[in-house]
Amino acid sequence: MARPRKNKTSTKSVDIVSTLRGEAARVIAALDGEIARRRKELAELVAHADAWRATLGGRISAALGGLGGGVERAKAARGTRKAGKGRARGGKRVSWDAVLASLPESFTIEDVLKNPDAARKGRAQIYPALNRWEASKVIKRVAKGRYKRVASGEKTAAAPKAKRGRPAKRAA
Numbered sequence: 001m002a003r004p005r006k007n008k009t010s011t012k013s014v015d016i017v018s019t020l021r022g023e024a025a026r027v028i029a030a031l032d033g034e035i036a037r038r039r040k041e042l043a044e045l046v047a048h049a050d051a052w053r054a055t056l057g058g059r060i061s062a063a064l065g066g067l068g069g070g071v072e073r074a075k076a077a078r079g080t081r082k083a084g085k086g087r088a089r090g091g092k093r094v095s096w097d098a099v100l101a102s103l104p105e106s107f108t109i110e111d112v113l114k115n116p117d118a119a120r121k122g123r124a125q126i127y128p129a130l131n132r133w134e135a136s137k138v139i140k141r142v143a144k145g146r147y148k149r150v151a152s153g154e155k156t157a158a159a160p161k162a163k164r165g166r167p168a169k170r171a172a
Contacts, residue, residue, distance in 0.1 A: 094121055096129045100138065106148045 094117045102115050112126050113119050130147065133139040139147045 092117075092120075094118060094125075096132070099129070100133060100149070103149065106142065106146065108145055108147070 096118075099112065099115045099118045103111055109123065109126055109130075112130075113123065118126055118129075130139070133147075134141065137150060139149055142148045
């Protein structure tokens, strides 16, 4: 009886598929190793940043929620920001009395902006400070945009307020 012929092409295709699977397994193993190495490096960098932030009073990993979920973490961080231009410019409180003490006798808003604390808050916060100073009679407006400090003993006299007493009782 005659033997059936072997199909040489089917043997080659099986060899190619097994070769490709072997190569794919090696590439995946190499990628897994690289991912593990980079995760370890990232964890070290986060720990290093935490050490620096701890000296400044904050932690990065707590704010970021650990290492996982890069895209989700970034979206979550964006979602917690305030709408608009983001965070306010000046975070620390300003001693406006110290700002006033640093000003010359006669000054303008630009002079106030030369003070670093006032400049950090911005022009929009200088106007309320000027209004408070005017109301408390420590400065007075000389001209539009020009102000003068009032000496401590020279405060402008406040207009006398009408005293409200009890109304007189009606005679019955």
